[in-house]
Amino acid sequence: MKNFLRMISILMLVATLFIGGCNSNAEQNDNTEGTTETEQMITELSTQTNRDEITNLPAIEERFAPIREKAKTQGIKVLFIGNSLTYYNDMPRIFQMLSLMGGKKVTVDSVTKGATGIGDWRADSTLWNERVEKIRSKDWDIVVIQPNRHGSVMTEELPWYASWELSAAKELVEIIRENGSEPVIYSSFGVNNGVATSENVTKAVTRKEHTDLITAYCAAVAKELDCMSVYVCSTFNKVYEERNDLNLYHTDERHPSAMGSYLVACDFYTMIFGESAENVNYNGSLNAETAKYLRKTAATLLGFTPEKIAVIEEIEKP
Numbered sequence: 001m002k003n004f005l006r007m008i009s010i011l012m013l014v015a016t017l018f019i020g021g022c023n024s025n026a027e028q029n030d031n032t033e034g035t036t037e038t039e040q041m042i043t044e045l046s047t048q049t050n051r052d053e054i055t056n057l058p059a060i061e062e063r064f065a066p067i068r069e070k071a072k073t074q075g076i077k078v079l080f081i082g083n084s085l086t087y088y089n090d091m092p093r094i095f096q097m098l099s100l101m102g103g104k105k106v107t108v109d110s111v112t113k114g115a116t117g118i119g120d121w122r123a124d125s126t127l128w129n130e131r132v133e134k135i136r137s138k139d140w141d142i143v144v145i146q147p148n149r150h151g152s153v154m155t156e157e158l159p160w161y162a163s164w165e166l167s168a169a170k171e172l173v174e175i176i177r178e179n180g181s182e183p184v185i186y187s188s189f190g191v192n193n194g195v196a197t198s199e200n201v202t203k204a205v206t207r208k209e210h211t212d213l214i215t216a217y218c219a220a221v222a223k224e225l226d227c228m229s230v231y232v233c234s235t236f237n238k239v240y241e242e243r244n245d246l247n248l249y250h251t252d253e254r255h256p257s258a259m260g261s262y263l264v265a266c267d268f269y270t271m272i273f274g275e276s277a278e279n280v281n282y283n284g285s286l287n288a289e290t291a292k293y294l295r296k297t298a299a300t301l302l303g304f305t306p307e308k309i310a311v312i313e314e315i316e317k318p
Contacts, residue, residue: 060228061274063182067141068273075105077138078272079181081131082146084114085188088250089261094284095268101282104273109134117148122168131172135179142272143176144230145169146186147221149214166224173225184272185229187218189236189260192253211237230271232264235297239263242297246290258285259294266298276302 070076080092092108099106111134113127121127135143147169176183190210215233222229236248248260256264262284269277276299283291 059226064228064272064274067182070141071099071104071106071273073105075107076141078106078108078142078144079134079138079140080108080110080112080144080146080186081134082110082112082144082186083116083148084112084255085149085264086110086144086146086186087112087114088255089258091256091261091264094262094265097284098265098269098277098280098282099273102269102273102277102280109138115148117165118145118168118172119165120148122164122171132175135175135181140176140179140181142184143179143181144184144186144268145172145176146188147218149188149190149210166221169221169225173227183225183227184268185218185222185225185227187222187229187231187233188214189233189248189256190214192249208237208240228271230267231301232267235263235267235301236260238297238300239294243293246293259290262286262291263294263298266295267301270298270301274302 067076078092078095080086086092087110092110096106096108111131113121116127121131147165173183190207190212192207194206194210211233215231218229218231218233221227239246239248246259247257248263249255250257250260265284266277269280277295278292278299280295286294
């Protein structure tokens with residue numbers, strides 16, 4: 001109960017900044033800047049999340065060991081359930097090709113709908129039944145679920161939205177586990193131009209702030225549901241800190257470019273198989289130097305610990 005209440009508190013904080021995550025109608029501002037209120041929210045979010053309890057990594061690693069071994073011999077099946085951040089550039093297929101070239105036997109499938117999240121699926125019986133039927137249709141080894149990065153609700157409805165989203169996520173994870181599959185959380189990236197002020201968001205936030213909040217949010221969700229989380233948000237931040245010549249975003253500044261989707265696929269390879277893809281000879285549509293850099297960047301997720309979460313690293317700087 002204590003963890004549930006803490007999770008609700010965290011979700012309430014984060015949800016105010018998730019407006020506009022995949023909603024193409026949200027207004028944007030190319031010159032958004034952080035605010036004192038935003039910084040305070042990030043600090044409070046970090047404080048409420050006990051870093052030693054964010055993720056039970058040793059237990060997760062133990063559960064994934066037989067899956068990783070199976071991928072080398074019999075082969076594994078991976079299902080992606082998400083929205084446009086999953087289906088842009090056919091990211092699951094990039095992950096499959098990378099896996100095959102890395103010596104893993106992997107088949108993939110996906111079920112997606114743009115601008116939706118777990119709560120949206122639960123609220124729509126057609127969407128929910130489609131996903132549940134897909135989960136139960138095969139003995140998937142891994143099922144990836146992608147929370148939405150925004151909550152399309154008015155501020156006064158946020159407490160209700162937080163409880164609604166978490167409840168739906170718990171129910172979906174239970175179904176995944178009943179099917180004998182291992183759930184994985186897709187921790188996505190922020191909007192490139194930030195989230196601008198609108199009727200639902202009182203203050204604008206930058207791309208990095210949005211991405212940092214998603215990181216902390218998904219870390220807390222992963223802890224609550226005892227799932228592995230693939231922190232795409234962390235590697236996106238790292239690329240922008242090191243290589244401003246690379247563009248991970250589509251021209252709409254919200255979805256991933258081919259380069260962005262390739263990095264996402266590398267992140268999934270790294271976390272699911274517990275090894276670096278740096279020397280895997282698959283570049284997708286990218287040049288060899290860029291592809292290898294992105295594969296190497298994804299390798300920073302190996303042995304992912306709470307201390308590596310970008311938002312907490314930022315808070316702890318003197």
